[in-house]
Amino acid sequence: MQVNETLNEGLKREFTIVVPASEIDAELNGRLAELAPQMSLPGFRPGKVPPALLRARYGDSLLGEILEKAVNTNTEMAMNERGLRPAVQPKVEITAYDKGKDLEYTVSIELMPEIDPIDFASLSVERTIAKVDDKAVTEALERMAAQQxxxxxxxxxxxxxxxxxxxxxxxxxxxxxxxxxxxxxxxxxxxxxxxxxxxxxxxxxxxxxxxxxxxxxxxxxxxxxxxxxxxxxxxxxxxxxxxxxxxVSIDDALAQRFGLDSLDALRDAVREQMQGEFAEAARAKTKRSLLDALADRHSFAVPAGMLEEEYRGIVHQVVAHGEGAEHKHDDDGHEGHDHEGHDHHDHSGHPSEDEKISEEERAEYRQIAERRVRLGLLLSEVGRVNNIQVTDDEVTNAIRSQAARFPGQEKFVFEYYQKNPQALAQVRAPLFEDKVVDFILEMATVTDKEVTPEQLFADDEADAAEADDAAASTKTKKKASDTKAKAAAKPKKAKAAKSKKEEDAPE
The missing domain is CATH 3.10.50.40 (Chitinase A; domain 3)
Known part of the structure; x- marks a missing residue:
């Protein structure tokens, strides 16, 4: 194998790799030797077909498999020899090959950046805490009674x-x-x-x-x-x-409507649920504060391919939900191009999603995408270096929690994840992210600040759009997997029984 580096610029590398014809020929002969005992042709017993005849009959059909293996093996070898860690799947283009001759191809690679995490002990993070008082419980009970x-x-x-x-x-x-x-x-x-x-x-x-x-x-x-x-x-x-x-009175009878024996039991259940909601909100704000601090103190370059993929995902979400601005002309009066010269039209001549948002929005979404990718890479590196892993039991418990949202359909939710490795990975990713965040928080200085429930749940809508910075794509995929799991269960869901009066009602 001959390897020549043709590009070394930032995180980008390109190589030209030549695989000798002799290596391809040896691999083909080895593959034919493996298959020979199973092969039979008219006039020959199984396993007795001459190698030259086997090669003439089956060589061409095996060649594609051999070439693919040669590309994968030699590309991996070239990266390992140079200690390169690709950020995304390398792009391969075969530039020359004829039967019996050398294989020549190019490899374009985007590398993982050099990430040097700060000393997490130097971080200071504020954790907001709100208490569930009797007044809050009473107000919740009043709302529950009003809904009955x-x-x-x-x-x-x-x-x-x-x-x-x-x-x-x-x-x-x-x-x-x-x-x-x-x-x-x-x-x-x-x-x-x-x-x-x-x-x-x-x-x-x-x-x-x-x-x-x-x-x-x-x-x-x-x-x-x-x-x-x-x-x-x-x-x-x-x-x-x-x-x-x-x-509806707030009494034991109200509690019985919710399957509890007494008003005291209902109060305890409401308090416990509210405490859980307060804790979840407090954790979300603490995590957000931590991510803000990490983003401010890390500025390494991010792979352009990952940045572009994240940016496209943001734009697609905005356009799909109708949140983007109407199409606007660029400042120079031309349509269909931004200042980087990118064509906003697809190959069919229709406007691309980029064209459906303003130039200011494009710049804003690229900044958000860069922040998300950088934080995602940082957390991933911290987890890798510190051997932070998500166990199969943790994944199973997470799926069980999702399945509980579809009573009677738990089996179908589990089957969905068992049959979809990508969906399973999307369950594992946020679990990994949370474990890394907890690892960092253990070293950071965390101070508690007591606030009112209103302050705890108050959110600036503009900031909320960026709240899931750390692997926003992870959260987006998780939400998508939730939706798919729901769809997987829904077709099997039994129709709720109705009374005769309800069935006859002209709804």
């Missing part, structure tokens, strides 16, 4: 108002003919809940007990039942009872 629906019969004779619950019998007809699912008896309908076809509930405002009304509505054009979509229906409705909203 309860009603009582109206004693006075009056018409129904928004917020009231009417108990009704109804039957719907289209062109005078009843239709399936258009009738029910003793159905409880909260006026103003928008749970029925638009316009249905409003026509019952003012109705009194014992009154019958004809309610005329039109099914939406996109109604799920195609045979009803866009059609006008007349419902004959009789009001049998009128009920008014009733405040």
């Amino acid at each position: 629906k309860d009603s009582e019969p109206v004693a006075d004779k009056r018409g129904a108002a928004e917020g009231d619950v009417v108990v009704i019998d109804f039957e719907g007809k289209i062109d005078g003919t009843p239709f399936d699912g258009g009738a029910a008896q003793d159905h409880h309908l909260e006026l103003g809940s928008n749970s029925f076809i638009p316009g249905f509930e409003g026509q019952l405002v003012g109705a009194e007990v014992g009154e019958s009304r004809d309610v005329t509505v039109s099914f939406p054009d996109d109604y799920q039942a195609a045979h009803l979509a866009g059609k006008e229906a007349v419902f004959s409705v009789t009001v049998k009872e009128l009920r008014a909203p009733k405040p």
